[in-house]
Amino acid sequence: MPSSQTAFEARMREKAEQLKHKENVRILALETSCDETAAAVIENGRKILSNIVFSQIDLHALYGGVVPEIASRAHVEACDRVVDEAVSAAGIRLEDVDALAVTYGPGLVGALLTGVSCMKGLSYALDKPLIPVNHIEGHISANFLSHPDLKPPFLCLVVSGGHSHLVQVPDYGEYHLIGQTVDDAAGEAFDKAARVLSLPYPGGPRVDKLAEEGNPDYLHLPHPHVEGRYDYSFSGMKTAFLNACHTMEMKGEELPKADLAASFRKAVVDSLVEKAVLAAKETGTRQMAMAGGVSANRLLRRSMQEACDRMHMPLYMPEIHLCTDNGAMIGSAAYYRLLKGEVAPLTLNAVPGLRLV
Numbered sequence: 318m319p320s321s322q323t324a325f326e327a328r329m330r331e332k333a334e335q336l337k338h339k340e341n342v343r344i345l346a347l348e349t350s351c352d353e354t355a356a357a358v359i360e361n362g363r364k365i366l367s368n369i370v371f372s373q374i375d376l377h378a379l380y381g382g383v384v385p386e387i388a389s390r391a392h393v394e395a396c397d398r399v400v401d402e403a404v405s406a407a408g409i410r411l412e413d414v415d416a417l418a419v420t421y422g423p424g425l426v427g428a429l430l431t432g433v434s435c436m437k438g439l440s441y442a443l444d445k446p447l448i449p450v451n452h453i454e455g456h457i458s459a460n461f462l463s464h465p466d467l468k469p470p471f472l473c474l475v476v477s478g479g480h481s482h483l484v485q486v487p488d489y490g491e492y493h494l495i496g497q498t499v500d501d502a503a504g505e506a507f508d509k510a511a512r513v514l515s516l517p518y519p520g521g522p523r524v525d526k527l528a529e530e531g532n533p534d535y536l537h538l539p540h541p542h543v544e545g546r547y548d549y550s551f552s553g554m555k556t557a558f559l560n561a562c563h564t565m566e567m568k569g570e571e572l573p574k575a576d577l578a579a580s581f582r583k584a585v586v587d588s589l590v591e592k593a594v595l596a597a598k599e600t601g602t603r604q605m606a607m608a609g610g611v612s613a614n615r616l617l618r619r620s621m622q623e624a625c626d627r628m629h630m631p632l633y634m635p636e637i638h639l640c641t642d643n644g645a646m647i648g649s650a651a652y653y654r655l656l657k658g659e660v661a662p663l664t665l666n667a668v669p670g671l672r673l674v
């Protein structure tokens with residue numbers, strides 16, 4: 318390893334060590350794992366000084382889903398601008414930032430690489446430490462921004478486009494995975510259902526909105542049976558849903574879209590809540606949290622609140638705009654990583670399949 322690289326990394330570790338004792342630590346965080354280029358400045362892991370999200374939805378809508386190559390290119394074009402906007406919206410100068418943070422996985426490799434390269438360059442140019450952040454840890458940490466009083470331990474239902482996890486969070490930055498989907502993620506299932514109903518991308522929020530006007534008892538979908546006590550499965554109900562829709566189409570019947578959306582949403586949400594409640598009861602959980610894009614789902618929020626009320630357990634959910642991908646959640650997670658002394662080496666790479674534990 319070149320000595321200049323070793324010296325830089327040693328200096329960054331030392332700077333990070335000093336930051337542990339600083340009163341107000343400002344972290345500039347960048348998130349580019351999928352189709353949002355997002356940057357934010359976060360103080361002490363809890364306070365949002367700025368949060369800029371540039372969504373690429375319009376670019377991908379034409380294709381009905383995220384096109385990885387288009388996403389990478391769009392991130393390259395937007396990165397600098399979004400970072401500049403986040404810094405100026407925070408009312409500070411780039412030099413005033415104490416540390417940098419970036420999502421390095423999981424996600425699309427080209428998209429992640431754009432953010433990682435951008436922040437490695439900035440770290441070197443500013444001579445400030447860079448903290449690598451797991452995207453899923455970021456989602457969980459969004460709760461620390463919406464609820465400054467929340468402290469671990471808690472149980473978190475993480476539901477996004479790629480994940481349906483039940484995660485115990487005994488302390489900051491510590492995770493025990495106690496349940497997960499054995500096939501599709503909840504968000505993925507919502508997106509597939511949306512496609513059958515000819516709803517435009519991104520499908521999840523559209524199904525949710527349409528479902529508000531529909532009859533959830535219109536179509537009965539099979540309840541999943543999975544071996545793992547706290548595991549999920551959405552592929553069976555998805556296939557049954559697709560088959561029901563195709564059968565109606567073949568008969569020339571018009572799809573009652575609102576009723577179908579409501580039925581599908583109910584099946585997914587019932588299953589999510591049921592396992593989360595079971596896990597909470599059996600593991601001595603005192604506080605429940607939710608995270609990820611699907612935690613913006615209106616029925617899921619209502620149902621989980623009712624379930625937690627019945628258990629006399631507080632429920633923490635990020636505000637809607639912090640449920641989907643953003644830079645603020647990465648800045649929050651980074652703060653707690655920094656307190657543990659974690660700093661990225663200059664060789665930091667994107668890890669598309671990065672796991673939480």
Ligand code: KG4
Nearest residue numbers: 477478479504521522525610611614641642
């Ligand atoms: O967390 P996220 O922004 O990105 C990933 O890390 O995957 O989650 C995106 C997923 C998509 O599948 C999207 O359809 C789903 O979250 N989603 C929703 C809602 N809002 C976003 N699904 C159901 N209801 C919603 N309101």
Ligand code: ZN
Nearest residue numbers: 477610641642
């Ligand atoms: Zn996400």
